[in-house]
Amino acid sequence: MYHALWVNSYLPAALPALEKLFFAKMEPHARVLDVCCGSGHVTSELVKHGYRVTGVDSSAALVEIARQSLPFVQFHIQDVRWLDLAGPFDGAISTFDSLNHMLTLEDLHAVFMAVYGALIAGGLFLFDMNLEEAYAHDLHQWLVDIRHDAVGLARGLYDTVTHTAHTELIWFTQRGSESCWQRRQSVVEERCYEKQDIIQALQFAGFRGIEVHPAVEICTDQGFGHGRYFFSARR
Numbered sequence: 001m002y003h004a005l006w007v008n009s010y011l012p013a014a015l016p017a018l019e020k021l022f023f024a025k026m027e028p029h030a031r032v033l034d035v036c037c038g039s040g041h042v043t044s045e046l047v048k049h050g051y052r053v054t055g056v057d058s059s060a061a062l063v064e065i066a067r068q069s070l071p072f073v074q075f076h077i078q079d080v081r082w083l084d085l086a087g088p089f090d091g092a093i094s095t096f097d098s099l100n101h102m103l104t105l106e107d108l109h110a111v112f113m114a115v116y117g118a119l120i121a122g123g124l125f126l127f128d129m130n131l132e133e134a135y136a137h138d139l140h141q142w143l144v145d146i147r148h149d150a151v152g153l154a155r156g157l158y159d160t161v162t163h164t165a166h167t168e169l170i171w172f173t174q175r176g177s178e179s180c181w182q183r184r185q186s187v188v189e190e191r192c193y194e195k196q197d198i199i200q201a202l203q204f205a206g207f208r209g210i211e212v213h214p215a216v217e218i219c220t221d222q223g224f225g226h227g228r229y230f231f232s233a234r235r
Contacts, residue, residue: 010096011041013224014128017215018042021232022093022126023049030090033118035080035111035127036098040066043073046093054089056080081110087118094127097134097228100190103164105197112205119235125207126232128215132192134227135165149174165190198231207233 026032028050034043037055039062046053047070055075057063063075076085080094081102092115102108115125135158145152152171159165167188172181195212202210210233215225 010224011045013219013221014042014095014215015045016220017128017213017218017230018045018093018095018126020218021213021230022091022124025124026051026091031087033085033087033089033092033115035092035094035115036096036101037066037075038062038096038098040070040073040075042093042095043070047073051091054085056083056085081107081114083114083118085118088120089118089123090120091124091126092119093125097128097130097190099127100130100165100192101188103189103191105193105201108193108198109201109204112201112207116205116207116235121235123235124232125235126230128228128230129198130165130190130192131195131227131229132160132163135190135192136160136227163192165192195229202231202233207235209234 030051032046032051032053034046034053034055037043037057038059040055043053043055043066053073055066055073056078058077058079060077063077067075078084099108099111102111119125135156141155143154150171150173152169154167154169157166157168167190169186169188170183172183174180175182199210199212210231213230213232215228215230216222218230219225
């Protein structure tokens, strides 16, 4: 359901930011690490730009989708807090607020240190994260995706005390006959951090030249950009 709901929504909205903050700064044929690559919807754009791409994600199911559409790309199923890859890489990118899935500051520190260790000196790291205003936006509203053989629903819930967000997913898929549908349900948890906490975690890992860019100032889709920030840093 993750792939079906968002495969065609994130990239068009994020592309202005990716063009300005990453593509314009990377050399042709650079080695790029796609951190939390998921089903490969951003990986494919990296390939189009001519980069030599390696993707890594902890979800075997999503990596399998990515491998089917991009069989010539190296994908690895790993916990991004402890990367074991044949680097180094000229740049690294993590998109679609994937790092909000790190539920403790210690986990976020670990990811930053792992990415730092995978980059060449001066290597660029770009990622986006949602801050609290993003999670408070459109609370409890259902996003509905209807297809001839599947129906998906998603909505966000946010706890202002624990700073955790839960995306509730419900989907129905047709099985066999028109009258037989299978129901599945899942909850995806995220956590939001203060901007300064993210910056300090990058500094703790050794990154320098840290820049913070509000997505609303770069992306034309204001709904997409609300509360989303792009962070860039150099090893």
